[in-house]
Amino acid sequence: MYIGIDVGGTNLKAGLVDEAGAILAVERTPLGTFRGPEPFAKTLAELAKAVLRKGGAEPGDIAYVGMGIPGAVEGENIVYTCNIPMRDVPLGELFRHHLDLPVLLGNDADCAAVGEWSRGAGRGTRNFAVITLGTGVGGGFILNGRLYAGGGMVGEVGHMVIQRGGMPCNCGRRGCWEAYASATALARQTQEAMAAHPESLLHTVARELGGVEGRTAFLAAERGDAAALEVCRNYVEYLAVGVTNLVNILQPEVLAVGGGVAGAPDALLMRPLRHMVEAECYPRHANKLPRILRAELGNDAGIIGAALLGNVI
Amino acid sequence: MYIGIDVGGTNLKAGLVDEAGAILAVERTPLGTFRGPEPFAKTLAELAKAVLRKGGAEPGDIAYVGMGIPGAVEGENIVYTCNIPMRDVPLGELFRHHLDLPVLLGNDADCAAVGEWSRGAGRGTRNFAVITLGTGVGGGFILNGRLYAGGGMVGEVGHMVIQRGGMPCNCGRRGCWEAYASATALARQTQEAMAAHPESLLHTVARELGGVEGRTAFLAAERGDAAALEVCRNYVEYLAVGVTNLVNILQPEVLAVGGGVAGAPDALLMRPLRHMVEAECYPRHANKLPRILRAELGNDAGIIGAALLGNVI
Numbered sequence: 001m002y003i004g005i006d007v008g009g010t011n012l013k014a015g016l017v018d019e020a021g022a023i024l025a026v027e028r029t030p031l032g033t034f035r036g037p038e039p040f041a042k043t044l045a046e047l048a049k050a051v052l053r054k055g056g057a058e059p060g061d062i063a064y065v066g067m068g069i070p071g072a073v074e075g076e077n078i079v080y081t082c083n084i085p086m087r088d089v090p091l092g093e094l095f096r097h098h099l100d101l102p103v104l105l106g107n108d109a110d111c112a113a114v115g116e117w118s119r120g121a122g123r124g125t126r127n128f129a130v131i132t133l134g135t136g137v138g139g140g141f142i143l144n145g146r147l148y149a150g151g152g153m154v155g156e157v158g159h160m161v162i163q164r165g166g167m168p169c170n171c172g173r174r175g176c177w178e179a180y181a182s183a184t185a186l187a188r189q190t191q192e193a194m195a196a197h198p199e200s201l202l203h204t205v206a207r208e209l210g211g212v213e214g215r216t217a218f219l220a221a222e223r224g225d226a227a228a229l230e231v232c233r234n235y236v237e238y239l240a241v242g243v244t245n246l247v248n249i250l251q252p253e254v255l256a257v258g259g260g261v262a263g264a265p266d267a268l269l270m271r272p273l274r275h276m277v278e279a280e281c282y283p284r285h286a287n288k289l290p291r292i293l294r295a296e297l298g299n300d301a302g303i304i305g306a307a308l309l310g311n312v313i
Numbered sequence: 314m315y316i317g318i319d320v321g322g323t324n325l326k327a328g329l330v331d332e333a334g335a336i337l338a339v340e341r342t343p344l345g346t347f348r349g350p351e352p353f354a355k356t357l358a359e360l361a362k363a364v365l366r367k368g369g370a371e372p373g374d375i376a377y378v379g380m381g382i383p384g385a386v387e388g389e390n391i392v393y394t395c396n397i398p399m400r401d402v403p404l405g406e407l408f409r410h411h412l413d414l415p416v417l418l419g420n421d422a423d424c425a426a427v428g429e430w431s432r433g434a435g436r437g438t439r440n441f442a443v444i445t446l447g448t449g450v451g452g453g454f455i456l457n458g459r460l461y462a463g464g465g466m467v468g469e470v471g472h473m474v475i476q477r478g479g480m481p482c483n484c485g486r487r488g489c490w491e492a493y494a495s496a497t498a499l500a501r502q503t504q505e506a507m508a509a510h511p512e513s514l515l516h517t518v519a520r521e522l523g524g525v526e527g528r529t530a531f532l533a534a535e536r537g538d539a540a541a542l543e544v545c546r547n548y549v550e551y552l553a554v555g556v557t558n559l560v561n562i563l564q565p566e567v568l569a570v571g572g573g574v575a576g577a578p579d580a581l582l583m584r585p586l587r588h589m590v591e592a593e594c595y596p597r598h599a600n601k602l603p604r605i606l607r608a609e610l611g612n613d614a615g616i617i618g619a620a621l622l623g624n625v626i
Contacts, residue, residue, distance in 0.1 A: 072599045072601075079599050079601075080598065080599040082598070127463050127464070139562070143456055143457070143461050143463075144456070144457065144459055144461060146457055148456050148457060148461075148563075150440050150456075150563060150564035150565070151440070151564050151566065151596065151599075151601050152564075152599065152601070153564045153595060153596040153598075153599055153601055154562070154563060154564045155562065156561040156562065156564075156595040157561070157562055159558075159561045159595045160473075160558040160561060160562060161475055161554050161557070161558055162474055162475065162477050163476065163477045164475050164476045164479075164551075164554055166477075171593075171595060172592075172593060173557070173593050238477075241474050241477055244474070244486070245472075245473040245474055245558075246562070248469040248470070248472045248473060249452070249467070249468065249469065249470055249473060249559070249562065250461075250463060250467060251463035251464050251465075251466045251467045251469075252463070253464065279485075280484075280485060280486050282466060282469040282472045282484060283464065283466040285393065285395070285466075286385045286392050286393040286464075286465065286466055288385075288392075288464050288465070288466055
């Protein structure tokens with residue numbers, strides 16, 4: 001058995017996971033105020049002990065603890081995390097002061113890719129990509145049947161420029177895919193449409209939700225609103241540009257789309273996306289269309305992938 | 314020893330290559346008019362025999378014949394070639410009717426990547442990318458220390474859109490990197506500058522060369538011509554957008570730039586390119602800058618890489 005821990009920006013989630021990738025027990029704890037690497041490692045160890053207790057397991061049953069980290073990692077060490085202030089932290093060593101088990105670290109998007117590849121949309125493939133549409137646009141790759149993690153900063157697919165000189169991005173570039181295809185970008189596009197169309201149902205939906213979110217446009221479009229339908233169409237077109245780029249560069253057998261936005265109705269998101277990618281991608285010349293699928297595991301992908309890291313690195 | 318064959322659009326080149334990747338003998342023959350897969354396989358076998366004779370070797374000295382094919386391949390078979398009209402051709406089998414040796418096929422850009430990784434700019438790396446600036450923009454990847462060839466259509470980096478809605482591309486998309494960063498695009502950009510600047514030295518250089526080529530702008534820029542300098546600056550900026558995209562997606566330790574354009578003076582091409590990529594790429598956040606290098610092997614990369622295919626697949 002393994003323990004998989006998903007280190008999020010606000011919550012830490014641990015799962016007790018069996019060899020086949022099934023989750024046997026889950027525990028959660030808030031990240032809370034970050035007080036430094038040592039208390040952080042202690043919190044992780046306590047969470048691991050809690051999930052062991054909940055699952056009725058002992059440390060001796062566990063091959064290793066896998067952790068998905070929002071940043072760059074190398075072996076047992078954190079190189080750099082973006083939202084939690086850490087740099088060059090020997091997390092494995094600090095963790096073992098409290099719980100003596102081997103530790104494997106992976107980038108969180110990589111863990112999601114491993115999870116989806118092992119138990120979700122990427123099952124049975126040799127070359128697989130997953131993109132996550134959330135605050136930003138992340139990516140992870142299984143290539144030649146192994147996790148491709150490079151030097152720990154791989155898969156920053158959101159920071160691929162698709163519109164040279166376009167929208168400014170937090171990363172310092174202009175025209176990044178993330179500035180058009182993230183949930184954040186979709187909410188911005190929705191707000192722009194609302195300003196231009198005071199008559200649109202978008203206003204009603206936003207009131208019902210208590211604000212504008214990624215799903216606002218999809219909900220109004222489902223009710224037939226013209227302005228919302230246009231927001232959705234344009235958004236999917238932005239999405240298709242980057243997905244087609246990735247297909248042309250890496251030719252995965254399956255590219256899975258995850259994150260909050262992926263919950264949108266098929267007719268408005270996945271179906272037109274698939275259609276656009278198939279019409280433009282280069283492998284169509286050899287009749288080798290990729291399968292563009294919705295990610296299957298939702299938030300569990302991170303825990304499962306972290307737990308199964310040892311199979312793919 | 315191995316035989317490596319580089320199948321170009323106009324010439325076939327074969328090399329006798331030792332275990333370390335050194336070329337011991339070379340033979341060439343024109344592709345001529347394509348008369349079908351069987352005569353093509355016979356020509357390849359005769360070329361292989363010729364290079365054996367030239368190198369004083371016997372078929373028994375050869376572990377396999379590696380071939381770099383301008384198209385998609387699978388095992389010993391050609392799936393599809395773009396410029397030579399073949400589809401689903403069992404090339405290895407046809408070849409062995411004339412010379413009984415094992416055959417390994419690779420995509421030509423992939424072979425160039427293997428060559429540069431084995432003996433050129435990518436030596437000693439685990440994750441390496443090469444791009445080739447020629448008629449189009451091609452790419453090949455060594456990831457996790459192995460060739461990443463996917464389903465045979467990998468590395469179509471030229472067909473990554475960097476300018477949504479931009480220049481039409483032969484592939485059917487708009488705004489492909491190739492339409493801005495290939496030698497063909499550079500010649501077009503040069504012609505546009507010539508039309509706008511009748512006083513420019515570009516006209517003189519073009520007359521000297523007997524036409525506008527990729528190097529025209531670099532030659533005039535070296536002589537201090539303002540219009541040419543602007544063409545070069547803009548071209549390098551286009552180049553940097555795609556290179557930075559690839560760095561953000563794949564984080565290679567080294568990205569090598571090959572093809573005719575790569576022969577331009579360092580001060581006008583590689584130095585500003587490096588500067589732009591380092592200023593914008595995502596791994597800079599973790600102080601992990603890729604090395605952006607000129608490819609080293611020129612036209613030999615294809616032969617060497619084809620010969621060493623067996624080490625990386």
